[in-house]
Amino acid sequence: MSLVIRRIAVENFRKFRAPVVIDGLTDGLNVVIEPNETGKSTLLEALRAAFFVRFNTRNQLAQSFAPHGDAVGPEVEVAFDVDGARWSVTKHFLRSASVEVSGPQGRAQGEEAEARLNALLGSVRDTSRGGDVATYGALGLLWVAQTEALSVTAPAQIVRDSVTSTLEAEVGSIMGGAAYHRVRNRVEAQYELYWTPTGQKRGRQTAARERLEAAETTAREAADRLAMLERSFSDVEAARARLKIVQREMADNTDAQTRQDLIASLDVARAAAQILSTRRAEQEAINGKVTALADLRQRHDDATRARMKAEAALTLASERRLGVADTFSAARQKVVDARTALDAARADRQAARMALAEGEEQIRRSRRCAAVKAARRRYADLLKFEEQRSTAKALSDTAIAPKVLSSLEAHERAVAEAQAVVNAGATRITLSGSADGITIDGVPMALGTSTLDREVHIRFGDAELKIAPPASVASAAEFLVSALRKRKAALDDLGVVDLAAARVRNQTARDAAADLRTLEARIQAATPADDVLQLAAGSADLKLFIAELGEEEAVGEEELPDIAVLTEGMETADSAVARAEGTQDSAIEALRRAEQEEAPLAMAEARATSDVANAVSALEEIEQRPEWATLAEDLVKAREQAAEASVKVEDAFRDASAHDVAAINRKIELIDARVRTTVETRTRLETDIARLEGTIESEGGLGLADRAAAASEEVEAARLALQRITDEAETLKVLRSTLDAARNETSAKFVGPVAARAKRYIERLLPGCEITFSEDLGLESVSRAGMDERCASLSRGTQEQLAVLTRIAFADMLLEQGKPVSLILDDPLVYSDDARLDTMIEILSEAATRMQVVLLTCRDRAFRHVAGNRIAL
Structure with a gap:
């Protein structure tokens, strides 16, 4: 059965901060062509989150759903069909986490809703931190994110199990399908009672080992207590003998x-x-x-x-x-003279600089006055040109559109054609001689020829002549009247009397449009940029300048200064200042040397005085x-x-x-220490004797020997149980490895049907190519012209194309088994050349007749011609 996504709504999901709804997805091929950073990859991630990420998880993947810097709860809502039945799922993550699934069985929330999704889509619970597509089932293989298809990889275990179940009848074996898994699961259940997944002991083995260790500990404790009781008898006798010796030493008064x-x-x-x-x-x-x-x-x-x-x-x-006093005084006076000369040179330079600035300002004012006069002349020309442009614009706006003029000509032709039809079918009568007393429809009849397009009555005195033209003339006359009315209405709308007047007006408008272009060029030429006035090009800037200018006072015809002479005077003043500064620097340096010579002497004199x-x-x-x-x-x-x-x-x-x-104190302390030690020894021996007597009294009647014998028997029983459980564990390990070996041997039988299904697609892309699959159903190599090539050594483009084709083959096999299947490709075929891209698009279009296919791409030129349902984000 096919899975069809109908509608997607996301809010507060990564870049989609505001609510976004994607609707109108159809059963076949759906193409989304949008620029980069539009949110195509985010849309696929939102679909995966809705179907496979648990609503109450707070792992690293779920944390990444929230928009950066916002403390909000991401929300995804998806409406989809499975085998024609309408389903929907709504998930809220992080804040107020919730999930609701609606379908043919009604609504479900929380864990029940997650269980329904897993059962419906063939997925399992994902416990990873970053999202494991292997747990997503078939859709984890067929919903391909960016770069996931750049290398050929084997399908996950869930997909391999579904494929092998489909192929069991073809290969005549159960080692790869459900029957094998029933046997394997029973062995695995028993294996888990004895071993961890990594082959470490646990469960029954650990319990048996702990029983043996506990029995050995109990036996050791019983033996230790029995040995301690036996030692207590000998220890109490030794303590009594030592107590007698201590008491005898205390009775001797020599030390006192x-x-x-x-x-x-x-x-x-x-x-x-x-x-x-x-x-x-x-x-x-x-x-x-x-x-x-x-x-x-x-x-x-x-x-x-x-x-x-x-x-x-x-x-x-x-x-x-x-x-050195005279030398120092002379150097100081020289510095003063140099400073005075420098101040005078700087004053002269300032005067020369001011004169130069005033001359430059006078020249600038003269140039600005000339530029203002030129701007006023251009402004006058601009006003004249704009007036002419306004007149030409008014005339050009009266132009009749070619479509309207063609319609008017069609009305003229319709009137002429209707008039010709009327004239052709009408009755003509000619009156000559005297017309006295002859009337036509009550009106005196004139001499000459008349055309009759209707029934008329002609009277000759008392006689009346009735003339009726053919019946077809009446309809032609009505058509003529209708054509005349339409022509008049069209002429009235345009405000002209006839078609010739409309053509004359149109010609006048075209001439005005030509003049308008000429005037635009003249206006542009009349409004150039002016660097002197800091005026940009364009009529608006010129008008603004003239409006802000006002009545600026013009500069008189005064004589302009010679800037070259002023500049030369400025340079002479600069040279004089430079020479004065050099003289001052020389004097300061001489003074510094004199100070350096005089300073140590002054310091030595001050130091000696001090x-x-x-x-x-x-x-x-x-x-x-x-x-x-x-x-x-x-x-x-x-x-x-x-x-x-x-x-x-x-x-x-x-x-x-x-x-x-x-020395005397040391001797006294030695005697005191000997007495003190003797007293402490007597107290300790009395305490030990009392403790040992209490131990003998309490432990003697507990039957410690019997307890030690029983503990030894328990140790032996635990050792035998451990040996038996160890043998069982080793047997299960051998059985498990034997089943795995048999499965690996049989799994090769499933490769042939998988290769046959994939080859019909790959043959169109790589004619004459043979393909081989590994035992885990991953595409392993291709053979062309007798040469075998590993998939990993192929170009990125070829690897991506083979990855997409094998996914389509697996999708067909999953469809045969009735699994919900759809194909979503994010930025597919990025390394494909034009020929292979066309072939791949043909294959995808054919696949879209069996399942829903969604292409998310930013390459408008490559996929613009693809026929399919276009979706805009």
Whole structure:
């Protein structure tokens, strides 16, 4: 059965922000020719989303449906026919996600609607992030997006299963169809109880392995508890023996007596240490006083030497600076003179520049005045030409269209033809002699010949003559009257009296049109661009300029300045400024060199002055201190006191060394630690004895030996069960691989019918070509003139053409099975030459007689001639 898309409506879907409806799709060939970026590929993506993307998914593909930068919910609605029954699907994505499917069985929403779509279209649920066309079934193969057909690929598993089911009767085998899958599915169901898809153990194997590991763990725990009970008996006896030894050690009082003796000697040692500390403090105070007095003496000597050195350096720097003072003053005066000369040169240049600017402005005003006069003359000519153009335009507008003039000539011919018919069938009578008393229809009859086209009554006194022309004359007369009325109406519409007047008016209008073209050229010539006035070409710009100009004052006939002389004066002034600037730069450079020579000398003089002041200040500060007057005597006395303090420190150190406080403290701490460790050991042993006795009491009556034996038996049973399940798993794996091998062997039988169906299309494109398919029904190679070529090595154009043709062959086979089929190609045959493109279009047109075909293309020239239903986006 065929699938026919009837209507597509999208909103907030990628580039389709506003609602867009595509209607009018028919059963056969539908062609959509639109430029790039119009939304053709987006339209195909919207169809795929409506049929195959789950409404409540938020994967990467669904996120891409929303327009960039908009937080909206994409919506797609599709109306379609399947086997003549009308269906529709409406999906909302991301925001307020929903789906509704309507069909012969009524409406469905949510998961039920998705299930109906999958069952109807032969697709399966897609769980990928970016969309997997392999899950779309037949339409995933036949709805071809851009570049998807640039290489020949094998159909997905769903399509291969449908094709093999169709061909089972032809090849006489079930290994590729539904029967094979029933067997394979039962084996696969059992296989999944033991193995993962990648061949890893799971299910029953994992459970058996876990049972064995649990039994082994239980057995180990039981054995460990039994061994621990047996160790507890020996451990409690050992702990009791160690407790007796510790208690015996605690009863000995030798360490207590030794500690008392050490405490007595500790007081003596502390007193000696205190005396040593006092003597050392006294020594440090005396040494500090000696150091301070010696430092004061050294600082005074250093300051005296620094003052003498600074005074010598100051004298030398002053003498050197005095030697360059005259040179520095002369350089400074030279800079001042150069600056004055430069200011004068710049003033002269400014005056020359102003004179030149005024001369140029005077010339510019003169040129503008001449240009304005010329513009006024052109404006006058323009007004005259425009008046003539208006008259010519009015005359040219009276031209009669050729079609109207032809109609008027046709009316004239119709009148002439009707008059000829009337004249040919009318009755003619001639009256001669005397016409007195003769009337015709009550009116006196004139002498001569009369033409009668109707019935008349002629009286001769009391006698009456009735004359009736033939019956055909009446209809001819009516036709003549009608033709005369039409001619008059046409002439009245044009406002002319006859055809000759219309022709004269038309000739006058043509002459006026010729004059109009001449006037347009003259107007264009009269309105050129003017660079002086900054006026663009054209009559509108000239009129605007004249309107804005007003009464501009004209420049008098004054004598124009000589720009060459003014320019020469300007250049002379520029040269004078340049020479003055050079002189100033030279003077500044000389001053800079003088400053560079004088600056170090000034800095040296200032530095020497500062050093002298610092040295004098330091000497004054030292000599004003109160200890300076008796510094020599105090320094000798302090050194004698320092020697006496050193002797006292030595004596105190000898007394303190005889009684070492730290050594005595270490001995006391050692005795205390030994006592503390003994107490802790006794406490720990008592705790261990109590714990072991409690363990023996609690574990002794639990039957740990029986438990250990039962756990060993469970380990053996679990090991046997694991071996049995492992054998079953290996058997299923072998059976599964055997079925796969048999299927691969049998699948080659299906290649022949597939190749035969595809060859009838490929033969038209590549005459004399043999094709071969792979086991997965993918086109593998072509053979031409005895040479085999892999499809991957063919040109892009040939690969695309073969991909489209094989899809048509698969579509025919799916139609035989009653699958819903339609063919959509987005930008197809982009690399095809003209001859092959025509052949491919013929094949697609033939395929459109069996299924709906939709071509989405931007190539108007290539597909303009294709007969089919044209759809506009």
